[in-house]
Amino acid sequence: MKHWRMEDIAWDRFEAAKAAPEVLPLIKAAALVERNGREYAGYLCRVFDADAELCEAVRRWAEEEVQHGEALGKWAALADPAWDFHGARDRFNAGYKPPLDSETSIRGSRTGELIARCMVETGTSSYYTALADACQEPVLKQLCRHIAADEFRHYKLFYDHMRRYQAQERIGSARRLMIAAGRIGEGEDDELAYAYYCANEPASKPYERARCSAAYLSGAMLYYRFGHIQRGIGMTLKAVGLPTHGRLPAVAARMAWWWLDRRRNRLTRDLKLPARVSA
Ligand SMILES: [Fe+2]
Numbered sequence: 653m654k655h656w657r658m659e660d661i662a663w664d665r666f667e668a669a670k671a672a673p674e675v676l677p678l679i680k681a682a683a684l685v686e687r688n689g690r691e692y693a694g695y696l697c698r699v700f701d702a703d704a705e706l707c708e709a710v711r712r713w714a715e716e717e718v719q720h721g722e723a724l725g726k727w728a729a730l731a732d733p734a735w736d737f738h739g740a741r742d743r744f745n746a747g748y749k750p751p752l753d754s755e756t757s758i759r760g761s762r763t764g765e766l767i768a769r770c771m772v773e774t775g776t777s778s779y780y781t782a783l784a785d786a787c788q789e790p791v792l793k794q795l796c797r798h799i800a801a802d803e804f805r806h807y808k809l810f811y812d813h814m815r816r817y818q819a820q821e822r823i824g825s826a827r828r829l830m831i832a833a834g835r836i837g838e839g840e841d842d843e844l845a846y847a848y849y850c851a852n853e854p855a856s857k858p859y860e861r862a863r864c865s866a867a868y869l870s871g872a873m874l875y876y877r878f879g880h881i882q883r884g885i886g887m888t889l890k891a892v893g894l895p896t897h898g899r900l901p902a903v904a905a906r907m908a909w910w911w912l913d914r915r916r917n918r919l920t921r922d923l924k925l926p927a928r929v930s931a
């Protein structure tokens with residue numbers, strides 16, 4: 653059962669004057685990516701075909717992800733009535749297919765697959781929390797809070813199943829860390845960049861991954877505060893079985909914050925963007 657419905661969002665409280673133009677391209681791109689949930693569910697149910705309980709949970713998870721996409725798309729269309737959500741979605745679906753043809757996990761093990769899912773949910777829960785915290789527009793704030801709560805639950809769902817598989821497969825810490833790091837690095841692959849392109853640029857303009865990825869990331873990175881990164885690091889360490897208290901998480905969070913700050917300053921400078929915005 654979904655934890656909220658489209659009707660639970662107070663759409664009539666939308667305030668156009670508070671919808672910051674900087675956040676709109678990000679929401680449009682996220683709306684397209686979130687709607688891919690069912691493609692991932694099909695793949696996960698092939699990888700975990702003998703696990704009926706997990707497959708059932710994955711199907712429910714996918715419907716929540718699709719709802720995220722629908723709700724974000726609806727908000728973007730309120731903020732920009734000229735935006736063609738369905739047209740952008742069709743373009744994205746025609747041009748991007750997740751690399752999920754395999755019958756076995758592309759991460760090399762079922763535990764690895766679930767660690768990768770934990771990383772995705774770590775990223776999305778941090779991102780929507782950061783957006784909700786920065787947001788001035790009341791409908792987007794409510795929506796991002798609901799979505800972030802779903803993403804934290806999704807993390808727990810995949811984490812709990814991952815522990816069950818790890819008890820059988822016993823993947824070493826170094827391997828688990830590499831899988832997590834690899835999945836984090838995929839944030840700069842085609843999916844988000846191409847979604848940004850389809851959601852925000854005309855088809856007549858050629859797609860360039862580096863440019864679209866930089867445009868998306870430079871916008872998204874502006875909303876994070878140290879607390880969001882700290883929590884994301886804690887979730888990452890937990891997923892790979894490393895200590896979540898003490899010196900390691902403190903040092904890892906400071907390093908991640910330093911990296912993010914450096915990266916966003918560089919992107920902001922290269923793209924000549926404002927240093928900090930509110931949504
Ligand atoms: Fe989502």
Ligand SMILES: [Fe+2]
Binds near residue numbers: 803
């Ligand atoms: Fe999720």
